[in-house]
Amino acid sequence: MLMGPTTHRDVRPRPRLAGAIGGFFARLGWRQVPVMFAAVVLVALVLVALTIPLWTPYDPIGLAGRRLQPPSAAHWLGTDALGRDVLVRTLFGARYSLPIAAVVLVVAVGIGVTLGALAGFLGGIVDNVLMRLADITLAFPPVLLAMAIAASLGPGLVNTALALIIVWWPIYARLMRAQVLNVKKLDHVDAAIVGGVTPARLLTHHIMPLCWSPIFVNMTMDVGQVILLAAGLSFIGLGAQPPTPEWGQMIAEGASNFYCWWIALGPGMAIFLVSLSSNFLGDGLRDVADPRTRQGG
Amino acid sequence: MLKVVVRRLLVMPFLLLGIVTATFLLAQFTKGNPLVSIIGARNLDNAEVVAAAKARWGLDRSVPERYAIYVWNLAHGDLGTSFRTKQPVLKDLAQRLPATLELVICAMIVGAAGGIALAIVSAEFKNSLADHVARLVALMGSCLPVFWLGLIALFLFSVQTRLLPGPGRLDIRAVAPPVTTGFMLVDTLLAGNVAGFIDAARHLVLPSLVLGWSVMGIVARMVRASMLDVLGQDYITMARAKGAGRLRVLVHHALANALIPALTILGFTFAYLITGSVLVETIFSWPGIGSYAVEAARSLDYPAITGVTIIGGLGFLVANLLTDVAYAAADPRMREAT
Amino acid sequence: MAVPLLDIKGLAVTIPTRGGERAAVSNVDFSVDRGEVVGLVGESGSGKSLSMLAVMGLLPRQFGVSGSIRFDGEEIAGAPERRLRALRGRRIAMVFQDPMTALNPVQTIGAQITEMIRLHNAGMSRAQVRQKALSLLEAVAIPAPERRFDQYPHEFSGGMRQRVVIAIAIANDPDLLIADEPTTALDVTIQAQIMEIFAGLRAERGMAIVLITHDLGLVAGLADRMSVLYAGRIAERGPVGPLFAAPRHPYTASLLAAVPSIDDVSERLHAIPGTPPSLSERPPGCAFAPRCDFAVPACRASEPDLTRVGGSVVACHRANDPAFAARLKEPA
Numbered sequence: 001m002l003m004g005p006t007t008h009r010d011v012r013p014r015p016r017l018a019g020a021i022g023g024f025f026a027r028l029g030w031r032q033v034p035v036m037f038a039a040v041v042l043v044a045l046v047l048v049a050l051t052i053p054l055w056t057p058y059d060p061i062g063l064a065g066r067r068l069q070p071p072s073a074a075h076w077l078g079t080d081a082l083g084r085d086v087l088v089r090t091l092f093g094a095r096y097s098l099p100i101a102a103v104v105l106v107v108a109v110g111i112g113v114t115l116g117a118l119a120g121f122l123g124g125i126v127d128n129v130l131m132r133l134a135d136i137t138l139a140f141p142p143v144l145l146a147m148a149i150a151a152s153l154g155p156g157l158v159n160t161a162l163a164l165i166i167v168w169w170p171i172y173a174r175l176m177r178a179q180v181l182n183v184k185k186l187d188h189v190d191a192a193i194v195g196g197v198t199p200a201r202l203l204t205h206h207i208m209p210l211c212w213s214p215i216f217v218n219m220t221m222d223v224g225q226v227i228l229l230a231a232g233l234s235f236i237g238l239g240a241q242p243p244t245p246e247w248g249q250m251i252a253e254g255a256s257n258f259y260c261w262w263i264a265l266g267p268g269m270a271i272f273l274v275s276l277s278s279n280f281l282g283d284g285l286r287d288v289a290d291p292r293t294r295q296g297g
Numbered sequence: 298m299l300k301v302v303v304r305r306l307l308v309m310p311f312l313l314l315g316i317v318t319a320t321f322l323l324a325q326f327t328k329g330n331p332l333v334s335i336i337g338a339r340n341l342d343n344a345e346v347v348a349a350a351k352a353r354w355g356l357d358r359s360v361p362e363r364y365a366i367y368v369w370n371l372a373h374g375d376l377g378t379s380f381r382t383k384q385p386v387l388k389d390l391a392q393r394l395p396a397t398l399e400l401v402i403c404a405m406i407v408g409a410a411g412g413i414a415l416a417i418v419s420a421e422f423k424n425s426l427a428d429h430v431a432r433l434v435a436l437m438g439s440c441l442p443v444f445w446l447g448l449i450a451l452f453l454f455s456v457q458t459r460l461l462p463g464p465g466r467l468d469i470r471a472v473a474p475p476v477t478t479g480f481m482l483v484d485t486l487l488a489g490n491v492a493g494f495i496d497a498a499r500h501l502v503l504p505s506l507v508l509g510w511s512v513m514g515i516v517a518r519m520v521r522a523s524m525l526d527v528l529g530q531d532y533i534t535m536a537r538a539k540g541a542g543r544l545r546v547l548v549h550h551a552l553a554n555a556l557i558p559a560l561t562i563l564g565f566t567f568a569y570l571i572t573g574s575v576l577v578e579t580i581f582s583w584p585g586i587g588s589y590a591v592e593a594a595r596s597l598d599y600p601a602i603t604g605v606t607i608i609g610g611l612g613f614l615v616a617n618l619l620t621d622v623a624y625a626a627a628d629p630r631m632r633e634a635t
Numbered sequence: 636m637a638v639p640l641l642d643i644k645g646l647a648v649t650i651p652t653r654g655g656e657r658a659a660v661s662n663v664d665f666s667v668d669r670g671e672v673v674g675l676v677g678e679s680g681s682g683k684s685l686s687m688l689a690v691m692g693l694l695p696r697q698f699g700v701s702g703s704i705r706f707d708g709e710e711i712a713g714a715p716e717r718r719l720r721a722l723r724g725r726r727i728a729m730v731f732q733d734p735m736t737a738l739n740p741v742q743t744i745g746a747q748i749t750e751m752i753r754l755h756n757a758g759m760s761r762a763q764v765r766q767k768a769l770s771l772l773e774a775v776a777i778p779a780p781e782r783r784f785d786q787y788p789h790e791f792s793g794g795m796r797q798r799v800v801i802a803i804a805i806a807n808d809p810d811l812l813i814a815d816e817p818t819t820a821l822d823v824t825i826q827a828q829i830m831e832i833f834a835g836l837r838a839e840r841g842m843a844i845v846l847i848t849h850d851l852g853l854v855a856g857l858a859d860r861m862s863v864l865y866a867g868r869i870a871e872r873g874p875v876g877p878l879f880a881a882p883r884h885p886y887t888a889s890l891l892a893a894v895p896s897i898d899d900v901s902e903r904l905h906a907i908p909g910t911p912p913s914l915s916e917r918p919p920g921c922a923f924a925p926r927c928d929f930a931v932p933a934c935r936a937s938e939p940d941l942t943r944v945g946g947s948v949v950a951c952h953r954a955n956d957p958a959f960a961a962r963l964k965e966p967a
Contacts, residue, residue, distance in 0.1 A: 147605075152323050232575075236591045275441075538728065540725060
């Protein structure tokens with residue numbers, strides 16, 4: 001065996017903090033860095049969303065200083081056209097965007113998974129009707145469908161959520177149906193049938209528990225997508241209405257004060273960070289759920 | 298493969314009917330008098346017009362009858378009259394479609410070229426720094442809100458540095474060429490207006506880059522995965538054993554094979570581009586279908602928004618059909634299999 | 636003595652794994668003279684393909700290659716990619732194991748042959764290139780080459796595809812042809828036809844061939860000399876005749892015993908018990924010792940060096956033991 005010359009070992013003491021951080025990541029492996037980043041961002045944002053009313057220096061919808069001021073020590077991200085603090089409003093924005101994403105995904109997944117499982121399990125006409133319904137919904141470009149719904153029901157956050165649920169359920173219905181069809185073929189399902197299990201119990205206790213992992217991975221990835229589309233709808237005036245400190249709405253306000261770039265900076269970065277984190281986290285989850293993709297899929 | 302295309306063609310009318318039905322049902326929820334959307338508020342006092350509209354749209358009849366009339370009218374290209382522009386929706390859409398297509402096509406080129414280039418770098422240097430950077434660049438495109446990115450881009454490149462023009466398709470002072478195709482790049486050339494062509498091209502740069510970047514992530518992810526798969530194949534080693542250079546192997550042998558499975562995301566990318574173009578057109582004051590839809594939705598112009606939705610759904614179906622055809626045409630193994 | 640066409644000295648290949656660098660090939664000496672056919676024999680994973688890919692410079696970057704590889708007197712180990720590219724396909728060509736995967740599925744057969752010609756003959760006209768490609772298809776006995784030229788690989792059978800692969804390899808009349816298990820993926824009847832093509836190439840064009848295989852039958856039919864690889868090292872090498880008559884290494888002996896022979900009434904295949912060691916769990920002594928019927932304590936203590944015994948070179952502690960040599964000849 002060929003051996004290189006023994007490498008000179010670095011024995012200098014390293015700064016303690018840097019050493020600790022380096023050691024921490026070395027143990028995790030560099031592959032985990034994005035996941036850690038995502039976890040830190042999301043946990044921090046959730047904490048902020050929960051606690052910000054307790055420690056906020058300014059009222060998110062009240063006057064905080066002079067109008068249209070660039071970033072300064074008093075207003076780290078400046079103030080908007082009504083003299084409100086952009087950073088505070090951005091942080092308050094998490095109290096709208098995160099719950100919307102959560103509600104939309106929980107309800108859409110609830111509906112999608114139920115219908116998808118029924119379609120896959122029962123097959124036949126139920127399957128056909130449900131899947132054609134999903135096909136039709138998926139045939140609309142999401143934003144147009146959401147716009148049509150929001151326009152017909154009227155603008156507002158609740159209707160935005162409703163529109164997004166209608167956009168998202170068929171994705172999960174298809175996913176769940178495919179999963180159920182796969183799991184149905186497994187041996188233990190036959191064993192359970194022979195054992196005399198009722199169909200309902202077969203579905204809920206023997207099939208569905210094995211179907212969840214791609215659903216969860218997809219849900220994690222979709223957090224970013226839901227927030228992006230919700231913000232988009234607010235941006236064009238169909239979602240949150242002023243003076244709500246919702247991110248898309250805030251960017252729209254930034255657009256109307258075009259030369260004051262800082263107004264849109266905070267909410268834009270917030271959407272970007274959450275969306276990036278949800279992708280990182282989803283990738284990490286998929287690696288755990290499916291080791292085959294670990295080699296860099 | 299031909300089978301798949303034929304099947305899709307056969308299913309299309311049903312899906313289209315489904316789309317139309319869905320929009321009809323949505324319309325039933327609309328608050329306010331549907332007459333307002335059809336003839337406009339000003340004509341409400343005009344008994345003659347009201348009666349004519351009621352008869353034509355069957356507003357005094359039962360829901361199933363109204364549905365039948367609705368479908369009948371649509372089948373004849375009657376999408377109603379926009380309450381905002383006072384024009385038939387179909388005419389509005391026809392006027393604005395080329396602007397959107399021009400933008401979407403340019404963005405598609407940017408997204409595909411950029412995504413493929415990033416995928417090549419990241420597959421060739423798998424798990425190296427270049428790979429991570431390329432993947433991050435691609436991912437950032439799908440995570441940055443396009444409407445914010447558009448704002449920042451305008452601010453940086455148009456306001457601050459004046460490298461590129463601001464919103465719109467042409468300089469405000471410029472005289473628009475006569476409309477023949479509706480595509481500004483084509484119309485300016487047809488008019489022999491080279492300066493206009495350059496102006497139009499410069500106006501396209503920012504919106505297509507912003508919109509294109511937003512789909513780079515999807516393209517890069519898919520192409521990278523299939524590139525990695527292809528690069529491990531024997532025929533790649535064989536090509537290198539022939540003495541072909543690395544670039545030739547990558548582009549001529551690997552990419553040609555890797556793009557075939559990647560074609561399947563064309564339709565999906567289209568849906569993304571439509572979503573993005575609605576927002577990008579708003580930022581860049583682009584007179585296309587997207588900004589039309591936004592204006593319609595803001596003013597609750599129901600016939601207009603319904604029209605856009607139906608056209609969008611139709612476009613998506615066509616994109617999927619083209620995907621299948623392209624897929625079949627690209628792979629010699631599929632070409633004969635019927 | 637003339638310089639050998641290919642002369643490998645002390646070749647080592649290391650593969651990066653999770654547990655660190657692993658030696659997949661070590662200390663391999665190997666040479667081929669002009670017009671000579673040399674068999675490179677061993678089980679899968681013994682390092683035969685790796686060694687030859689190292690010669691072509693086709694191993695992934697992460698693999699470590701050391702030692703000397705001289706081609707026609709020129710050192711090509713670590714040569715710049717540019718230089719290697721000029722050699723590949725022009726003077727050294729390769730035939731791959733599986734014709735089903737060695738051809739690009741989206742290019743026509745014609746395009747794949749002409750690519751090889753064009754890459755190394757920039758001045759040739761389109762018509763000349765096409766003419767040459769057609770004559771190559773004829774040379775490997777593909778019927779109706781004109782019609783076949785514009786077809787895709789999936790329209791060819793396995794044997795036909797391997798002929799195409801060979802046609803591509805010999806397009807520029809290389810001095811050295813490396814054939815990596817060229818018949819393993821094919822039916823027995825097709826095997827014979829392909830081997831006939833190789834015999835013809837050698838007889839008519841004087842091409843030197845490295846025949847990588849685990850099938851000693853193929854080596855017996857075509858090769859002048861052979862090298863046996865075990866776990867990345869040379870176990871034994873020498874001229875084919877004497878080596879078949881009197882194997883000096885127990886591994887060679889058991890490989891020979893595994894060749895089905897027509898005279899063998901019992902038609903019994905002697906499989907070698909056990910499996911070769913994996914890269915990470917090499918035993919300390921002779922790598923073959925755990926599977927060897929003749930192993931003595933010395934075999935497990937230290938690795939045997941290559942020593943000359945009769946006409947061959949052998950790496951075995953017991954090679955000079957006369958009693959052992961006698962026992963080797965009887966089938967185990």
